Amino acid sequence: MANPAVAGLETREMVHADVAEVWEMEKALFPTDAWPQDMFVGELEQKATRNYWVVLDGGKIVAYCGLMCVLPLADVQTIAVAPEYEGRGIGTHLLRLMIDTAIGRSATDLLLEVRADNPRAQELYSRHGFDAIHRRARYYRDGVDAIIMRKVLILTD
Structure with a gap:
């Protein structure tokens, strides 16, 4: 997955061996909302x-993301970039990867x-065509x- 924004970095599918490292990052980045390790x-x-x-x-994980497609x-399940790697286009790279995968799976909306x-984060999503469609009061712990955002992928009649 060549992308000049992430030159020198490797993007690959997450495997079970990555979970412990991802979970440590998850706890550091989302202290009040971290997923339990077994959820990953x-x-x-x-x-x-x-x-x-x-x-x-x-070899060190600096970002991760997850997509659910039913x-x-x-649905973007999660997206995270280590603070020292922010501003380098990694979040955009991962978001594009999830958008392209959702389109490839024939999803109508993300x-x-x-x-x-x-x-x-809201600005990142807006730049990529997401619109705020709803607000969930007190969603986070x-x-x-939470602001619910949607990107229309395939126009339906």
Whole structure:
């Protein structure tokens, strides 16, 4: 997956051996909303409806993401980039990968939840054609609202 924005980094499918490292990153990046480690294991076992990827720098995981696709919809399950790697296009790279995969799986829409207090992520999604369609009050454990965003992938009649 050549992408000049992530030159020198490797993107590949997540495997079970990655879960411990991903989970450590998850806990550091999302201290109040971290998924349990066994949730990542369970997600990887649902190959018919899930795709997960990691980005590595010299063998160290620096980003990861996950997509669920249950037609006609797809959903961004998670996307995370280590703070020291932000601003290098890795989030955009992973988002494009999930958009392209959802299109390849024939999903009509791609949905995601984003924290209402995370304007940087909201801007990333907006730049890629996502529109805010709903707000879930107190969705996150610390009481922050979630903004539900949707990107239409295939126009239906």
